[in-house]
Amino acid sequence: xxxxxxxxxxxxxxxxxSGTPAAATVPLEGxxxxxxxxxxxxxxxxxxxxxxxxxGLRVQLESxxxxxxxxxxxxxxxxxxxxxxxIDQIVSERFAAExxxxxxxxxxxxxxxxxxxxxxxxxxxxxLGKRITGLELAALVFDGGPRAAADLENDRPSPRRLALIERxxxxxxxxxxxxxxxxxxxxxxxxxxxPALPAVRRLNPGQLEEELVRARNRTREQIRAACLVSMxxxxxxxSDRELEQYVQFVESEAGLWYMSVMNxxxxxxxxxAADAVAAELVTAVPQLVxxxx
Numbered sequence: 024x025x026x027x028x029x030x031x032x033x034x035x036x037x038x039x040x041s042g043t044p045a046a047a048t049v050p051l052e053g054x055x056x057x058x059x060x061x062x063x064x065x066x067x068x069x070x071x072x073x074x075x076x077x078x079g080l081r082v083q084l085e086s087x088x089x090x091x092x093x094x095x096x097x098x099x100x101x102x103x104x105x106x107x108x109x110i111d112q113i114v115s116e117r118f119a120a121e122x123x124x125x126x127x128x129x130x131x132x133x134x135x136x137x138x139x140x141x142x143x144x145x146x147x148x149x150x151l152g153k154r155i156t157g158l159e160l161a162a163l164v165f166d167g168g169p170r171a172a173a174d175l176e177n178d179r180p181s182p183r184r185l186a187l188i189e190r191x192x193x194x195x196x197x198x199x200x201x202x203x204x205x206x207x208x209x210x211x212x213x214x215x216x217x218p219a220l221p222a223v224r225r226l227n228p229g230q231l232e233e234e235l236v237r238a239r240n241r242t243r244e245q246i247r248a249a250c251l252v253s254m255x256x257x258x259x260x261x262s263d264r265e266l267e268q269y270v271q272f273v274e275s276e277a278g279l280w281y282m283s284v285m286n287x288x289x290x291x292x293x294x295x296a297a298d299a300v301a302a303e304l305v306t307a308v309p310q311l312v313x314x315x316x
Contacts (some may be wrong), residue, residue, distance in 0.1 A: 067135055074140060074281075075128065077147035079156045084120040084127075086163040091118045091208070095300075106308050113303045117296045126292035127285075134284045142277035155261070155269055162257035180255055187266045188254050194273040198243075198250040200286040205246070206239050207290060208297045215301035219309060 075081070095114045096107055116122075146152045180188070192198050213235070217225055226234060258266055272278045304311055 067137065067140075068132075070137075070140055070144065071128065071131060071135060074144045074147065075124070075131075077144065077152075077156065078281075078285075079160050080127070080285075081120065081124055082160050083163065084123045088115075088118045088120045088123065102308070102310065106310065109307050110304065110311070113307060114300055117299045117303075123289075123292045123296065126295060127288045130288040130291050131284055134280075136280060139277040139280040142275070143281040146272045146278070151265060151268060152272075155258070155265075158257055158260065162253065181263075184255075184263055184266065185251075187263065187270050188251055188258075190270050191254060191266075191273055192247070192250055194270065194279065195282045196286045197254070198247040200289065201246050201250060202239060202243055203286075203290050204293045205242070206235060207294045209238065210235055211294070211297035211301040212304075215298075215305045216311070219305065 092111055092114050095110055102110075147156060213231065217231065258269075261269070273282060
């Protein structure tokens with residue numbers, strides 16, 4: 024899915040305004056409750072690595088890592104060059120693609136299902152599956168820019184194609200996961216810097232959660248719209264029939280399993296990284312609180 028692209032699109036807006044069906048992210052507590060012990064065989068480990076590679080995860084995480092670094096530095100012009108360098112070093116280390124990948128693989132392991140994994144891998148190894156993954160990775164680098172968006176506005180998708188994209192978003196949980204990931208980063212930063220705020224501006228845990236819920240609601244529809252546009256652009260060279268085949272995979276038992284676990288493990292990885300970044304920034308760059316007021 025193109026959730027990584029849309030995450031990067033909306034992160035900056037979420038930072039400012041807060042001052043990715045059944046396959047949407049599984050609640051973490053529930054996911055862990057039904058997980059089996061991590062007793063992977065060598066064959067299962069190899070199959071999981073193959074599946075993650077075929078789905079383009081590593082490249083997607085490299086793009087996500089680079090984009091998060093950019094967004095953390097955006098609008099920080101009042102900080103010194105050294106402070107900006109410190110921020111970049113901390114974010115680069117904690118959001119390193121390899122670190123995120125390792126966490127996702129580790130969290131994914133307890134939810135392995137050999138039969139579903141084989142079917143998911145068969146899809147990603149198919150000619151159409153490979154082509155779609157290629158389109159998703161290409162969209163991370165070049166989405167066509169303003170001209171492509173203008174063309175989309177002038178040549179609007181048919182109701183059938185839009186319905187397919189909406190089903191793809193619902194089945195793959197792209198927009199919901201994007202919201203979850205964005206808010207995980209915002210929540211970590213906001214909580215970490217609360218003690219540094221003037222007393223009159225501090226919020227108790229309940230008030231803070233209410234503010235975060237309001238921020239989520241403000242950005243939810245905007246994020247969903249961005250996800251739909253990103254997918255329309257990324258898959259614009261696919262025929263309706265090819266797009267429908269992708270939707271059928273995503274809505275299949277194997278597709279729902281893969282998208283659901285992937286979304287949950289991505290959120291866990293980002294949440295861990297964001298908490299670590301926030302904790303380090305409070306000590307290393309306490310003056311950053313001025314930008315978060």
